[in-house]
Every structure is written in C-alpha cells, then in structure tokens.
Amino acid sequence: MITGKTKIIGIFGDPVEHTLSPIIHNEAFKYLGLDYCYVPFHVKKKDLKNAIIAIKALNIKGVNITVPHKEAVIQYLDEISDEAKYIGAVNTILNNEGILKGFNTDAQGFILSLKEESILIKEKNILILGAGGAAKAIVYGILKEGGKVYIYNRTLSKALEIKEKFANLGFIEVIPHIEQSINEKVDIIVNATSLGLKKDDPLPINPAFLLSKHIYYDIVYPETLLMNEAKKIGCKVVGGIGMLLWQAVEAFKIWTEVEPPVDVIKKTLNKVLTKY
Numbered sequence: 321m322i323t324g325k326t327k328i329i330g331i332f333g334d335p336v337e338h339t340l341s342p343i344i345h346n347e348a349f350k351y352l353g354l355d356y357c358y359v360p361f362h363v364k365k366k367d368l369k370n371a372i373i374a375i376k377a378l379n380i381k382g383v384n385i386t387v388p389h390k391e392a393v394i395q396y397l398d399e400i401s402d403e404a405k406y407i408g409a410v411n412t413i414l415n416n417e418g419i420l421k422g423f424n425t426d427a428q429g430f431i432l433s434l435k436e437e438s439i440l441i442k443e444k445n446i447l448i449l450g451a452g453g454a455a456k457a458i459v460y461g462i463l464k465e466g467g468k469v470y471i472y473n474r475t476l477s478k479a480l481e482i483k484e485k486f487a488n489l490g491f492i493e494v495i496p497h498i499e500q501s502i503n504e505k506v507d508i509i510v511n512a513t514s515l516g517l518k519k520d521d522p523l524p525i526n527p528a529f530l531l532s533k534h535i536y537y538d539i540v541y542p543e544t545l546l547m548n549e550a551k552k553i554g555c556k557v558v559g560g561i562g563m564l565l566w567q568a569v570e571a572f573k574i575w576t577e578v579e580p581p582v583d584v585i586k587k588t589l590n591k592v593l594t595k596y
C-alpha cells in the first residue's frame with residue numbers, strides 16, 4: 321500500500337517500457353515489508369537535466385539510470401563513487417538528504433552473474449561489442465578480474481577512448497573490424513551494444529563468426545535473436561537477466577541498506593519471463 325510516508329525509487333531511461341527493474345525492486349520491497357515504491361520515468365535526452373533536478377524537488381529517494389543517460393548524468397550529480405568515476409558511467413543515484421551521489425553497480429552485476437554461472441574470467445580472452453556506458457562497466461569488471469579484453473565498436477573512437485582509459489588495469493586491444501581470425505582467439509563474446517532491444521534491430525555480429533566453443537553473453541534481455549543463433553551453433557549462452565538481477569541487488573543495498581531476497585526475486589522474474 322502506498323502511504324504518505326512511502327519512499328519513491330525510480331528509473332530514468334529512453335526507452336523504459338521494457339525494463340524489469342520495477343518488478344525486481346517492488347517484489348523485494350513487498351517481501352521485506354519496506355515502505356518503498358519503484359516507478360518508471362520515460363526521460364528523453366533533452367529532459368535529463370530537469371529530471372535530475374526533480375529528484376531533489378520531489379524528494380525521490382533514489383533512481384536507476386538506464387540507456388542512454390548513464391554517461392551524461394554524471395555532470396548533474398553532487399558526488400560520484402570512486403568506481404563510477406573511474407568507469408565514467410552511473411546507473412544508480414542515492415538522494416542523501418538533498419545530496420545526489422552516483423554509483424555504478426553494472427560492473428559488479430556482470431561479474432556476479434558470471435560467477436553464478438561458474439564462468440571464470442581470469443586469463444580468458446573476451447570480445448566486447450559496444451563502447452557505451454554498459455561496455456565501460458563490463459570492461460572495468462573484466463580487467464579487475466584478470467581477463468583480457470578485445471573491444472569492437474561501430475564508432476571506433478569510442479573503443480579507443482575505452483582502451484586509453486583502462487589500459488593501466490590490464491590487457492585491452494581495440495579491434496577496428498570484426499575479422500574471422502579473431503574468433504579462434506576469444507573464449508567469451510559479450511554483446512554490450514543496445515542492439516537486440518528492438519525486434520527489427522540488426523544483429524551485433526554475423527552469426528557465422530560464432531564457434532561452438534564460445535560463451536555468448538548478451539546483456540540485452542530477456543532474449544535476443546543472436547542468442548537464438550548462438551544456441552543453434554552450440555555455444556553456451558548467457559542472457560542479460562543475471563546481470564540485471566545482480567546490479568539490482570547492489571542498487572537495492574545502496575538505497576535501503578538491506579539485503580534483498582534474491583531467491584524470491586529470481587522466482588518472480590522466472591514467472592514474468594515465461595509470459596514474454
């Protein structure tokens with residue numbers, strides 16, 4: 321029940337209709353009896369600044385930031401965690417009595433989701449497709465865990481920027497063109513572009529690039545066309561739901577200082593996903 325005391329948490333994104341975050345957080349609030357409510361806000365690029373100012377004006381307790389605002393939002397915040405500053409992207413904001421602090425829980429979400437699947441990152445060769453906010457967090461997480469990164473992006477300059485930013489953390493090489501020869505070298509391929517979100521999106525890479533020895537990880541959820549193609553080829557396929565869950569767990573703790581009930585959330589997500 322929403323009361324006069326209910327604390328509001330939101331998500332700002334464009335698009336935002338596809339998000340499963342309200343389901344995750346509201347289920348956890350309900351289960352734990354916390355007087356919070358999580359709501360989606362469709363925020364366009366031109367309105368981001370006003371939307372961030374509104375967090376204070378409306379006394380919203382916290383928000384998630386999703387595509388395409390994770391990098392642009394930084395300029396409007398009062399404080400940034402060291403990790404989010406290093407990554408250069410924020411996906412979680414805490415309103416601490418009028419002080420807005422940005423965090424990044426995507427890196428940890430990605431790493432925890434791989435650990436849950438018993439996939440080791442150390443010394444693995446990992447090809448990242450994309451160089452946006454999510455890709456930065458993933459590259460950071462992989463390098464911190466001792467993996468080797470190959471990165472390809474439509475806009476080459478953004479991949480080169482990521483290399484420059486993270487080269488001191490470990491091995492990172494930019495792939496200017498996706499060539500067949502690199503596919504023998506890599507163990508894991510991660511789609512960190514926004515391709516797959518819409519039904520008529522092109523595939524992030526030609527399925528002919530994939531080999532059955534590859535682990536194909538798509539951070540776009542719940543299921544993309546390339547995930548289906550990868551399954552046909554015999555790849556182990558991991559979808560973005562695990563990352564979504566684990567980044568949410570970290571964000572939940574930031575807002576409420578309480579551990580969320582992970583198993584309860586998983587059950588609800590599974591129920592919802594069967595209807596997709």
Ligand SMILES: NC(=O)c1ccc[n+]([C@@H]2O[C@H](COP(=O)([O-])OP(=O)(O)OC[C@H]3O[C@@H](n4cnc5c(N)ncnc54)[C@H](OP(=O)(O)O)[C@@H]3O)[C@@H](O)[C@H]2O)c1
Nearest residue numbers: 387388450451452453454455474475513514539560563564
């Ligand atoms: N599962 C999870 O928990 C989770 C967490 C975070 C994000 N995500 C999902 O990950 C996706 C990316 O998020 P983001 O925040 O990184 O977005 P972003 O900052 O807007 O970056 C988008 C990336 O996709 C690439 N891209 C977009 N359209 C393309 C096209 N037509 N052809 C080739 N490349 C294209 C962009 O390339 P250019 O640089 O060339 O524009 C850029 O690298 C979103 O779908 C988001 O929902 C999932």
